[in-house]
Amino acid sequence: MRIRELILRPFRNLAAFQLNFAADNALVFGPNGRGKSNILEAISYLSIGKSVRGAKDPQAVPHGEEFFDIQAICTDERHDHQLRIFYGKKEGKKAFVDANPLPRVSDLLGVFRTVHFSPEDVSLVLRFPAQRRRLLDILISQSSGSYLRDLQRYNHVLTQRNHLLRAAKKSNRGHVDRQVMEPWDAQLVELGAGIRKYRLGALEKLNEPFTRYYDRFSPDKEEAVITYQGAKEGELEALRAELKEALERHRDQEAQMGHTLSGPHRDDLKFTLNGESAEIYASEGQLKTVLISWKLAEARYMEEQTGRQPVLLLDDVFSELDPGRTGKLLDIINEFEQVIATTPQKPDARQESSFEPIDLQK
Ligand SMILES: Nc1ncnc2c1ncn2[C@@H]1O[C@H](COP(=O)(O)OP(=O)(O)OP(=O)(O)O)[C@@H](O)[C@H]1O
């Protein structure tokens, strides 16, 4: 699905805002603080039902107001569809497709798919394992409904289990009765193995386009690879056994620490360039290229999984890239169906050959 029109009434600093995407690719430009990142965040809200920047819903309500309201006209090959997310401080959050309210906001996932890149993510993703897991989780949730449900159930079980462990820690008992723990462990193992299976499978498919895109950017032909840290590719049965064994092994330690020490919530992704850890050794521009390549690979992965290409939302993507990499990126952008990007600079001739410029000053 492509986006044709965006209406924000209101969203963050944009009070009564309307934008038409006449051409497929748009480069939104305007001064700092004008609302460019907010526009891409709003578009992505319609896709994942929440802030891609990790903001809480009330933070996206304009200061002094009571609600935000994001609407868009999107189109697949044949039909126009109206998507809408409304959040009111009193009413809560509601999602609509063609004016029909959805039972849950998360039912929106998979209707309109996007991939969002922001320069803030470069440092976040490289610094925090939780952000790297989030990267994978958002990606897989958009291409599989059951993944998100399993993840939510896993997190629920994890919370319950951690309550028991915390209580054990407080009471200085040093252990939790096996009988009490076993039902939680069994669910954790079952759901956790499924989540790992999904993640490992997704990563395996992602590595090929990731390496290929990074290779196109990199003049020195550095090899970029992503590895999953925490479990090895295997059958569900082996993944279950591995999780079960880890729970057994940590049993005493968990009661002392008061939380669950192993499982997909502790796993990580590692980015390497020529075998060396990217987060430690790579330059700023290289790191940015790593994340851009990941995002482009995400788009290809989603396309392969669903048969539809997501819309690419690239916030301030050109800053810090040298002219060579900028040129490569523009070539690659032309290979996608719809890319919406932002920049604080007036677009140059090369950018104008790939994008319709949209001037926010007007
Ligand atoms: N809830 C809110 N209510 C009102 N204004 C907000 C809210 N949240 C953010 N803003 C404001 O929105 C403005 C635009 O932010 P945004 O990040 O979209 O700018 P930008 O055009 O991307 O700028 P830059 O070029 O620096 O990246 C900022 O001045 C910010 O303070």
Ligand SMILES: [Mg+2]
């Ligand atoms: Mg911005």
